[in-house]
Amino acid sequence: MAIFVTGASGYIGGAIATALAESGQSVRGLVRTEEKARRLAAAGIVPVLGTLDDAETLAREARAADAVVNAADSDHLGAAEALIDGLAGSGKPLLHTSGSSIVSDIANGEFASDRIFYDDDSFDTAPARKQRVAVDRLVRDAAGRGVRSAVLCNTMIYGRSRGLHAESVQVPELVGQARKSGIVRTVGPGRNIWSNVHIDDMVDLYLFALKKAPAGSFYFVENGEASFHQIAQAIARRFRLGEPQAWSVEEASNEWGGARVLYSLGTNCRVRGRRARVELGWAPRHTSITEWIERTA
Numbered sequence: 355m356a357i358f359v360t361g362a363s364g365y366i367g368g369a370i371a372t373a374l375a376e377s378g379q380s381v382r383g384l385v386r387t388e389e390k391a392r393r394l395a396a397a398g399i400v401p402v403l404g405t406l407d408d409a410e411t412l413a414r415e416a417r418a419a420d421a422v423v424n425a426a427d428s429d430h431l432g433a434a435e436a437l438i439d440g441l442a443g444s445g446k447p448l449l450h451t452s453g454s455s456i457v458s459d460i461a462n463g464e465f466a467s468d469r470i471f472y473d474d475d476s477f478d479t480a481p482a483r484k485q486r487v488a489v490d491r492l493v494r495d496a497a498g499r500g501v502r503s504a505v506l507c508n509t510m511i512y513g514r515s516r517g518l519h520a521e522s523v524q525v526p527e528l529v530g531q532a533r534k535s536g537i538v539r540t541v542g543p544g545r546n547i548w549s550n551v552h553i554d555d556m557v558d559l560y561l562f563a564l565k566k567a568p569a570g571s572f573y574f575v576e577n578g579e580a581s582f583h584q585i586a587q588a589i590a591r592r593f594r595l596g597e598p599q600a601w602s603v604e605e606a607s608n609e610w611g612g613a614r615v616l617y618s619l620g621t622n623c624r625v626r627g628r629r630a631r632v633e634l635g636w637a638p639r640h641t642s643i644t645e646w647i648e649r650t651a
């Protein structure tokens with residue numbers, strides 16, 4: 355099978371491209387620099403130099419492939435349009451990478467939400483994530499243009515990627531700050547809860563979806579959840595630091611940036627991925643982000 359992967363030098367796309375190449379598939383990966391192209395080639399992935407704005411390149415690569423994994427940027431509408439144009443009428447799979455902040459709230463770490471979003475039910479999305487939701491919709495609607503399209507909506511991904519970029523976001527942001535200062539910090543008291551998934555389980559789900567996700571489908575990619583306070587406690591145990599300390603929104607924004615605090619580190623995002631288990635037979639193996647942090651982060 356010939357598979358075209360965008361984001362092939364990144365955390366998510368790199369993990370998927372590596373797994374596909376190792377299983378004997380012929381993988382071509384979009385890459386922006388000569389240096390990363392050389393490193394991809396060394397990992398058995400054929401580099402395609404270009405960017406998400408090169409619509410012709412994306413459509414041409416999609417047309418020539420048996421399947422496409424779009425894992426560079428959940429918010430890039432033009433790239434999704436170009437990939438769909440290339441695949442239209444073929445019945446081939448297009449897996450698009452989205453992110454579960456489409457249902458996050460604004461909590462500034464102050465409370466644990468009791469709202470849980472299920473992928474086999476309808477739900478409202480966060481106004482701040484309009485662009486991301488529009489890309490998801492476009493991809494799902496590509497079913498009507500003869501594409502076996504699916505949206506994989508990932509929660510907080512943890513674990514080391516086997517691609518060129520080993521680190522995710524969120525946990526590494528907290529760890530980086532803690533190791534620099536000797537104190538683990540949360541936004542407010544860190545009562546806010548996020549669902550999560552290990553990168554290896556996420557890769558397995560993409561492989562299942564490539565084989566059998568129905569056209570127009572949507573999956574939350576999750577296997578467990580934890581509050582940021584629990585995550586911070588695990589980081590403290592891992593690096594033998596004291597009890598986590600609360601930061602005000604202003605202090606947290608100075609470290610991580612206002613947008614990261616408002617839309618990610620200070621929010622609740624509780625989802626359940628029932629469809630992947632029922633429809634695809636996905637059986638994730640990693641159950642605890644806090645255990646992983648204590649052993650490996």
Ligand SMILES: NC(=O)c1ccc[n+]([C@@H]2O[C@H](COP(=O)([O-])OP(=O)(O)OC[C@H]3O[C@@H](n4cnc5c(N)ncnc54)[C@H](OP(=O)(O)O)[C@@H]3O)[C@@H](O)[C@H]2O)c1
Pocket residue numbers: 360361362363364365366367384385386387390404405406407425426427428429451452453454507508509510511512519522523
């Ligand atoms: N990590 C998570 O927990 C998570 C969870 C849910 C959703 N997401 C979303 O999934 C997407 C990928 O996340 P990630 O963690 O894999 O990020 P990442 O490690 O930064 O990887 C992004 C990849 O896409 C490439 N890329 C970005 N913009 C591009 C452009 N305009 N043209 C060509 N290539 C481009 C990057 O290329 P370079 O190597 O040249 O920079 C890199 O290879 C993001 O939109 C992210 O918000 C991530």
